[in-house]
Amino acid sequence: MNSLRDRAEERLNFSKKEISELSNIELQKLVEELRIHQIELEIQNEELIDSRNENEKAREKYFNLFDLAPVAYVVINKTGIIQELNLKAAELFVRRKLHLLGHPFVSLLDTESMSKFYEYFEYAQSKRFNEIFTLEIQQKYQIKHIELSISNFPEEMYLLAIMDITERVIAENALKAGAKQLKEITDNIPVFIAQVDKHLNYLFVNKMYEDFFNISASDMIGTSIKGILSELYTREIETHIANALQGEVVCYESKYLTKNNEILFFDVKLVPHFFDGEVVGYFSLIVDITERKKIEKALAESELRFRSYISTSPLPIFVVNELGEYKFVNHATSKLVGYSQEELLSFKFNELTFDYNRDQAYYAFTQMVEHGSNKSQIDLKHKNGKAITIILDSIKISDTEFIGFCTNISKIKETEIALKEKQVQLNLLNDTKNRLLSILAHDLKSPFNGIMGFSNLLLTNIHHYDKEKAYNFALQINMQAKSTFTLLENLLDWVRNQSDGISINPTNNEISSMVFVLIDFYNPLASIKRITIQNFVPPDLIVFADTNMLNTVLRNLLGNAIKYAKTGGIISIYAEKNTNETDIKITDNGIGMSEETLANLFNNTRKVSVPGTAGESGTGLGLALCKDFIEKHNGVLEVKSTLHVGSEFIIKLPSPKA
Structure with a gap:
């Protein structure tokens, strides 16, 4: 800038003499010229500023187009050294721009791709080749696939335009693998498969399709189906194809006569192929159903013979579908349930069962x-409401139908029930017999041994005993006799009750007087153990019950209370009349019972009797008999007991209805 000023001043000094010689008019013209020239310079300066701004904008556009371009750009010189690159290239090679500048481009490639790049770069320099080619970049964790083109650039440079096509290559490989797998699958299924475009040219056929027409897939692809199908391509098939190209899934059966005059049957399905919402062709799926047709024909003939047999069979036979609807019933089935064949065909299987066995x-x-298949025993409902027990054998005869064979076992069932009832009675009688023999052998024999023993001692030594000792022996004999008598009465009542030989005859009974009679009966026995028996029953309380049964119950309960009461104990008898029942209670402060004993107290098949406080024995029949007698009155016998504390027996008898 300074040299320019020096040159201007030098030129000005050179012309000073000339200027001094000018007249005023000439000077004015010169000043005018200078002013014009100044304005011209100002205009030129403004144009330079505008030009510089345009250059800045151009550089900004260049930055946006080059540096921010979505494509990777790399500028190399003729020796392959990187001179410039944009941000996308730095991102692609996972390096900073400064780290890449001045480095050979091939240093970013794997060994195989280096030689390939040199070959294409040489072609580009000689201008003999300008096509796109692919290379691979070996990075730390993966191999990237790139698509690259080389073009001339100013100043003997070359521009590399690079696209990352890794995802596309992966997708293409996956597509190829899928296509190969699809080909393997379609070649190994027993279906004729073909893909046809809307112009009716083959796009794909599987091996089975090739084998059937004896034409390779390569010869079929691009060929019209009319030329391949020839005689098969009828007007009917043309209509089906037209419907498929309209977007309709078409299914139909086709028949084909071979050169050997063999008739083949095919099940054909045409599925429209949509692309972007438009039908661009269809898929043809064809199954050879010739064997199935033969089987269906044989089945139809067999079914005709079968239906003729089951219609006349004396065995009830029916056919139902998977919904349980009767599709066929023979005359024997109609006769079994009392409905006509027409009526049965309107029923479902479960409608001929009862509520209790519908599940x-x-x-x-x-x-x-x-x-x-299944075999089960079911009760069917006859038209008259009677139950018919059958054994039903059922088996599947088609995809949707099942046949059932019925065996009427109603009479057998009735006989079985009768036999079971008899068996129960026989078992009960056998148990009764065994229990009776056990009692006779042990429980009834022992008291007689005591009676005979005491009476023999008394007879032998009557003259040697004083009056008190003789009385005690007589008392022992009397107690043993009463105990034996009670046992014998219980035994007889129990046997009659087991064989339903006892009838109930209820009458009005004053409980208090019955209790006093029993207390008088048991007082000698109670006095030996110094037991006090208290009667708290109101004298006017009446209960409606069978006198003998109630007396047996009270006798047994009072006898048990004495047997298990402790020496010096107290037995209390209460009674009260409530709104709907009369309660009689016998309590003692004896040894009580354990929970196990209490749980089996009324078990008629298990002897739970334990010895009394003075070693008294028992059969266990008494309490079971009491429970049975009270229940015959529709009453309840309840027991409350605590071990080592005592027991309470409660008789609840319902009041008679007015």
Whole structure:
């Protein structure tokens, strides 16, 4: 800038003499010229400023187009050294721009791609080749695939335009693998598969399709189906294809006569191929159903013969579908349930069962459907409401139908029930016999041994005993006799009760007087153990019951209380009349019972009797008999007991209805 000023001043000094010689008019013209020239310079300066701004904008556009471009750009010289690159290239190679500048481009490639790049770079320099080619970049964790083109750049440079096509390559490889797998699958399934475009040209055929027409896939692809199908391509098929190209899934059966005059049957399905919402062709799926047709024909003939047999069979036979609807019933089935064949065809299977066994019938039906066969016992409902027990054998005869064979076992069932009832009675009688023999052998024999023993001692030594000792022996004999008598009465009542030989004859009974009679009966026995028996029963309390049964119950309960009462104990008898029942209670402060003993107290088949406080024995029949007698009155016998504390027996008898 200074040299420019020096040159201007030098030129000005050179012309000073000339200027001094100018006239005023000439000077004015010169000043005018200078002013014009000044304005011209100002205009030129403004143009330079505008030019500089345009250059800045151009550089900004260049930055946006080059540095921020979505494509990776790399500028290299003729020796392949990187001179410039944009941000996308730095991102692609996972390096900073400064680290890449001045480095050979091939240093970013793997060994195989280096030689390939040199080959294409040489072609580009000689201008003999300018195509796009692919290379691989070996990075730390993966191999990237790039697409690269080389073009001339100013100043003997070359511009590399690079696209990352890794995802595309992966997708293409996956697509190829899928296509290969699809080909393998379609070639190994027993279906003729073809893909046809909307112009009716083959796009794909599987191996089975090739084998059938004896034409390779490569020869078929691009060929019209009309030329391949020839005689098969009828007007009917043309209509089906037209419907498929309209977007309709078409299914139909086709028949084909071979050169050997063999008839083949095919099941054909045409599925429209949509792309962007438009039908661009269809897929043809063809199954050879010739064997199935032969089987269906044989089945139809067999079914005709079968239906003729089951229609006349004396065995009840029916056919139902998977919904349980009767599709066929023979005359024997109609006769079995009392409905006509027409009526039965309007029913479902479970509608001929009862409420109590409908779930059982439903379970049998579902087992038949799930497993293809089932055998079960079911009660069917006859038209007259009577139950008919059958053994139902069912088996699947088609995809949707099942056949059932019925065996009427109603009479057998009735006989079985009668036999079971007899068996129960026989078992009960046998148990009764065994219990009776046990009592006779032990419980009834022991008291007689005592009576005979004491009476023999008394007879032998009557003259040697004083009056008190003789009385005691007589008392022992009397107690043993009463005990034996009670046992014998219980035994006889129990046997009659087990064989239903006792009838109930209820009358009005004054409880208090019955209790006093029993106390007088048991007082000698109670006095030996110094037991006090208290009667708190109101004298005017009346209970409606069988006199003998009530007396047996009270006698047994009072006898038990004495047997298990402690020496010096107290037995209390209460009674009260409530709104709907009369309660009689016998309590003692004896040894009580354990929970196990209490749980089996009324078990008629298990002897739970334990010795009394003075060693008294028992059969265990008394309490069971008491419970049975009270229940015959529709009453309840309750027991409350605590071990080592005592027991309370409560008789609850209902009041007679007015």
